[in-house]
Amino acid sequence: MTDAHTDANGTMSSSRLSQFEAEVAKLKVTGGGANPERLGSQWGIGLTILGFVIAIIAWWSALDAKGDNAAVSALRAEIFGFIGIGVAIVGIVIWARNSITRYLRYWIIRLVYEQREQTEQLVQALRDSK
Amino acid sequence: MTSMQAVPTPDATDDEVPILQLAAVRAGYGRIDVLHGIDLELRAGEVFALLGPNGAGKSTTLAVCSGQITPSTGGMFLCGRDVTGVAPDALARAGVCLIPEGRGIFPNLNVLENLRMATFTGHSFSQVLDLAFAQFPRLGERRKQTAGTLSGGEQQMLSMARALATEPAVLLIDELSMGLAPIIVEELYEHVRRIAASGLSILIVEQFAHEILGLADRAGIMLHGRLLHTGPPASIADELADAYLGAEHETPAAHPSQ
Incomplete structure (x- = not known):
């Protein structure tokens, strides 16, 4: 509450209120994405499974390719196979990114709590020793 | 998850749009609901004291206001805009600040x-x-x-x-007095009094009502995840003992109009 944000009557200035309203208007409403990492991990796993399913189907299609157009069918199946593997890789990357973020988030919270606990114990020990 | 349907909207008839409003908020931890339909308004420049015994849901209410917990139903509004589900860091950057x-x-x-x-x-x-x-x-x-x-x-x-x-534009204070000697608490509340005089909107949660009722413009009593009474501190003081001593209220005031 600098003077710029506090008027002569000591009340929060309308400029701060307007600024707040502007900030609120800019907020991106996610509609309840309370746990984006978990959602990201689930999407990643889903994409990975989907990718492998596409690749396996393409592989079976390639094996089944018969007749005059066997080479063309096999090539088409091969392309689908690569697309499937690509989707699976994207899924793995999304899953890894979100899982690591989630893990690190919990890790840092745990670290903060442990350090807080240790410092409190240390301070208590120092006070007791006096 | 936030309910995307039937989110109550702020009271359009009121001339002054509250800087922060909770409308029929139900929220909790996992599948356990702690808040069972909270309606709360914080007006610009107002100090609102949220009182109640341990486990009443006061801190959970602040967690909802700061975006740490997303309501399972109901909505949260800032200056009349629905911000239900906005990330806590975004709210903090906008000017909603929690002292935990x-x-x-x-x-x-x-x-x-x-x-x-x-x-x-x-x-x-x-x-x-x-x-x-x-x-x-x-x-x-x-x-x-x-x-x-x-x-x-x-x-x-x-x-x-x-x-x-x-x-911040909205300050949320959770249990300022926790673990502190009364004389220190008094000193801290002197600071809060000064901050309040600057016109900041403050929602303050306290278990011990004595200090806070002196500086609040309005107060509310929470019990079992419900806001039982809201009103001027003087009117709340009489209800406090009953709330803390466990008397049950089955009055029309259980869902007061704000």
Whole structure:
């Protein structure tokens, strides 16, 4: 509450209120994405499974390719196979990114709590020793 | 998950749009609901005291207001805009600041390093220090001291200084008095009184009502996840003993009009 944000009557200035309203208007409403990492991990796993399913189907299609157009069918199946593997890789990357973020988030919270606990114990020990 | 349907809208008939509003909010931890339909309004420049015994859902209400818990149903509004589900860091950047229960400082960092954390809103470090030390000169004397070795009152001051240095528009304070001697609590509330006089909108949660009722414009009593009574502090004082001693109220005031 600098003077710029506090008027002569000591009340929060309308400029701060307007600024707040502007900030609120800019907020991106996610509609309840309370746990984006978990959602990201689930999407990643889903994409990975989907990718492998596409690749396996393409592989079976390639094996089944018969007749005059066997080479063309096999090539088409091969392309689908690569697309499937690509989707699976994207899924793995999304899953890894979100899982690591989630893990690190919990890790840092745990670290903060442990350090807080240790410092409190240390301070208590120092006070007791006096 | 936030209910995307039937989110109640703020009262359009009221001339003054509340700076913060909870409308029929149900929220909790996992599948367990702690809040069972909270309706709460904080007007611009107002100090609202949320009182109630341990386990009433006061801290959960603040967690909803700061975006840490997303309501399972109902909505949260800032200046009339639905912000249900907005991330807590986005709300903090916008100007909704929480001083958590248990101070929430980094005990192994020194005072300066703790205050550096307040630069996330875009204020320069020197600006943060000026604001913090102007409010709490004692912190200036202890700027190099490890925060964990400060007294309980000083740690709370550091927590308040860090919050105020971000120049919030809405300040949420959770159990300021927790674990502190009455004389320290009195001193801290003197600071809150000064902050309140500057016109900041404050939602303050307390278990012990004595100090807070003196400075609040309005107050509410929470019990079992419901806001039982809201009104001027004088009218609330009579209801407090019953709430704390466990008397059940089955009155029309159980869902008061704000």
